[in-house]
Amino acid sequence: MPKVKCSTVSRLRAFVQEFGHNIFSTDGLVLFCKICNVKVTAEKRFAVQQHLSRDKHINGVERSKSQNEKNNTQSFITDVPNRSEYFLDLTRTFLSCNIPLNKLENPAFSKFLEKYTNKQTPDRSTLRKNYVSICYDETTDANGRYIANIMIGILEVGNIGKMFLLNSEVLEKTNHSAIAKVLDKSLSILWSQGIIHDNVLLFLSDAAPYMVKAATSIQTYYSKMIHVTCLAHALHRVAEEIRIHFPNVDELINNYKNLLADNRISFLFENLKQALVVQCKSSECTD
Structure with a gap:
């Protein structure tokens, strides 16, 4: 009889069972290495074994053995939705001080951080792909407050219309509901007698998920509005996906x-x- 190909969930759970729950975890979609804090290619068993044989993983295992089990869990287990606070703080520090992320690849600097923080030093690619975008999306002013700037312009045929800063609003949180509220409030400033919803034709923003969700939620009221995201962000996401495959x-x-x-x-x-x-x-x- 021909071999029946097992499902992705079964294959990932088998790897977790084989190599240990203290090494890998899975949500049924990806295999996650708790020691290295990264997703692991798990199409074949050889790829998993190759990850386990890398120096970075071996050093991480040795370091974890010297720690208490509870501390080890808190330091190295990071679920995909809950990003590591240490990695995020490290990225923000480097960006604010204009320190290139490739300095993390310096062996002396990497060992210094690991010695005094007792945490594994991440690769620059890990920070660049997962944490740099967060630092830029959550733009703050000098006092650490979240600021939303609403700019408006006139759509003209054949040339670019003038743009004006309509409103600057301090936000408690940067999420889709906050953006939708500040946009509606800003348009109330423009049309104090009542918003002319059909005159709002275009909404330009970056491609952050909360901006996309905000645009989707307000299109119910602004039926003629088209949401256009930054082309550079879209090309960047395509380029990042290509890099993964090569x-x-x-x-x-x-x-x-x-x-x-x-x-x-x-x-x-x-x-x-x-x-x-x-x-x-x-x-x-x-x-």
Whole structure:
């Protein structure tokens, strides 16, 4: 009889059962490594074994053995919906101090963080894919408050209409309901006698999930409104998905960029000097 292919849920649960609940967990869709705090490719058993043999995973296991079971759970088990607070704080600190995330790949710096925080240092790719977007989406002012800026413009044929800042509102939370309320309140400022819903034709925003949900919720009242998200965000998501499927190419490009990073300033400076010399010589010839 031909072999019956097992379901994804059964396969993932089998891996958890085989390698231990203290190593892996699953929600039925993905296999999650509790030690490394990452999703693991689990199409085949070989891919799971390959992850277990990596130095990063082995070091994580050794470090977890020296900790109390309760602390180990709190430090390393992070469900996909509940992002690690440590990773998020680390990303915010690096971005606010203009420190490149690739500095995390420095062995000395990585060991320093692990020694004094007793937490595993994440890869820069993990922070870039999962945490940088959160820091940018949750924009705050100098006092740490969430600010929503509502800008309006006139749609004209053949040219770009003028844009105006209609309202700036302090938000308690950045979610779809808060955005919907502040948008409705701002349009009440424009039409104090009553909002002309059919005159609202276009809603431009970024592609954050709560913005998409906010646009969907208010389209019931603004029936002629079309929601358009940032094209750059859409292309970025497509590019991130492509990178997942071509890890070797991704690593090659990252290594090449790191190779040029230290020489970039000197390279530009040398080219600038050459340009100035040529320009000076040219001006002398014309004089």
